[in-house]
Amino acid sequence: MxxxxxxxxxxxxxxxxxxxxxxxDRITKGMLSLIENGKAQPSMESLQHIAKQLNIDVSELMQTEDHHQIKKLYREVxxxxxxxxxxxxxxxxxxxxxELHDTILPFVENGSLKGTTFEEVRIYDAYLSLRYYAKMDLSVKPFVKLVKMYEQVHAYSKILSTFDRMAVIQFLERNYTEALNYLFEGEKYIEKYGDLIDDLEKLDLYYNITVVSAAINDDEQVERYIETAFTLSKEKKLFYRLNEFYRFLFLIHCSKEEGEKAFYYLKKxxxxxxxxEEPAETVMEQILTLSYTNQIEKDYEKTIATRYERIDIPGGIFTNIFFNGExxxxxxxLGRYEDxxxxLKDIEISSNNQHPxxxxxxxxxxxxxxxxQFMLGDKENAKRDVLYATDGVKDFKITKEIQFILDAHKKIME
Structure with a gap:
């Protein structure tokens, strides 16, 4: 009402x-008090004046109580x-x-989230995401509907983030082709709506295409989309995600032992x-420096001598396998097997890292x-670990790192 x-x-x-x-200076305090307490009805002229004083659109005053509830829920969510x-x-x-899912659920069940306003769609978006996080529904299908809902309320940038989400769901299942297809569908909306889409959302999409393309070893596509991202970044003077693009280029060139190019991106x-001065970025740069020393310079004594002060970052425990691995x-x-x-005593594969x-x-x-272990005579544990490593990369295309694993398998299992 x-x-x-x-x-x-x-x-x-x-x-x-x-x-x-x-x-x-348009109405009296007494009249405003009567209006607020439901004892007087304002004219449209008075409503426009009140809306102006409150710095809102007059339409906001004309909205129903249901819509008011939705806006309140939107802020809370x-x-x-x-x-x-x-x-x-x-x-x-x-x-x-x-807890948050259960806050939204009654509004879903009573049909309040029709998708007619931006707030309704955002709440429904949160609802779908929460169901995914809680493992209630791990499919892509619910998010397909969300694309159309965002388009109806003209939230074009959110369309791209929805396609990103669908791609991530497929990516985590290692369905890389399906993930790329969703990202390419999202790219069509950039062509359709152009400048109506936020540039940061475009960079997110290009970055995700880069990530998935790297997963299937399509280096040509990786470099093409990185170049597209760089062009947009330079044109709009944006630094968003630049370092992540540099990191991918470094890893690609390092894996191919293209030292000059790898060092160029390491310097970047x-x-x-x-x-x-971001701790997480500092840690990544340290890990990649060790990788460069091992894979390009092949100066193993230098790697061992390079020690970094521990930096605490969220999820930092999972960086240990990268540091300790190098x-x-x-x-x-160097033949120092016991060292x-x-x-490598307590290494484990991080569930947060799913990129090949x-x-x-x-x-x-x-x-x-x-x-x-094999070199020290512990053949039983050597076979266990090498079989675990080989099984873990069995679906990936061959890279230098994977070839190392396959060669280790051959040496130990012969």
Missing amino acids: LNIGAKIKELRKEQKMTLAQVAG EKKRLALSKFYGEKNFNEKVI MRAFVEIM YAYAYYM ALTH IDLAIMYRAFAVRALC
């Missing part, structure tokens, strides 16, 4: 304004959704997800780290451990 007076009163109090401030990131990886993360990353690789190449094993490039590097650590 429409209650304009109550809505005016609530908005006035939210903005901490007095009756006199809202009344201004967005606030809690943002806060969820702080609990990611914590024991109570799933509990927080379910170092410059970026100096400017941003140190252990250097020790193995290598001391770095990351996985190949992590599984290589298990192959290094297997080779060291």
Whole structure:
């Protein structure tokens, strides 16, 4: 039911304004008080004046109580959704997800989220995401409907983020071709709506195409979309995701032992780290420096001598396998098998890293451990680790890291 007076009163109090401030010089405080308490009906001229004083559109005062509830829910959901990131990886993360899901559920069940406003679509978006996080529905299908809903409310940038989401779902299942197809569908909307789509959303899409293309070793496509992203970044003077693009180019050239190109992008990353002073980026630069020393310079003594002060970052425990993997690789190449094993005692594959490039590097650590065990006469554990590593990369195309694993398998299992 429409209650304009109550809505005016609530908005006035939210903005901490007095009756006199809202009344201004067009209506009296007494009249405004009567309107707020439902004892007088304002004219359209008065409503327009009140809306102007409250710095809102007059249409907001004409909205129904149902819509008012939706806007209130929208603010609550967005606030809690943002806060969820702080609990990611914590024991109570799933509990927080379910709690927010149950807040939205009644509005889904009573048909309030029709998709006629941006707020309704955003709440429904959150609902679908929460169901995915809680493993209630791990399919892509619900998000297909969301694309049309965002288009209907002219939220074109959110269309791209929805296609990104669908691609990630497929990517985590290692359905790389399907993931790329969703991203290419998203790219069509860039052609359709152009400048109506936020540039950062475009860069997200190009980055994800790069990630998935790298997963299937399509280096030509990787470089093409990185160039597209760089062109947009230079044109609009954006730094968003630049370092992540540099990282992919570094890993590709490092894996091919193209030292000059790899070092060029390593320098780019170092410059970026100096400017941003972001702990996570610093850690990544350190890991890739060790990789460069091992794979390009092949100076294993230098790798061992290069030690970094520990930097605490969210999920940092999973960076250990990358650091320890590089140190252990250097020790193995120097024939110092026992030293290598001391770095590989408690390694594990991170569930957060599902990209073939990351996985190949992590599984290589298990192959290094297997080779060291084999050289020290522990053939049983060597076979266990090398079989685990080989099985982990069996669906990936051959890279230098994967070839190392396959060669270790051949040596140990013969």
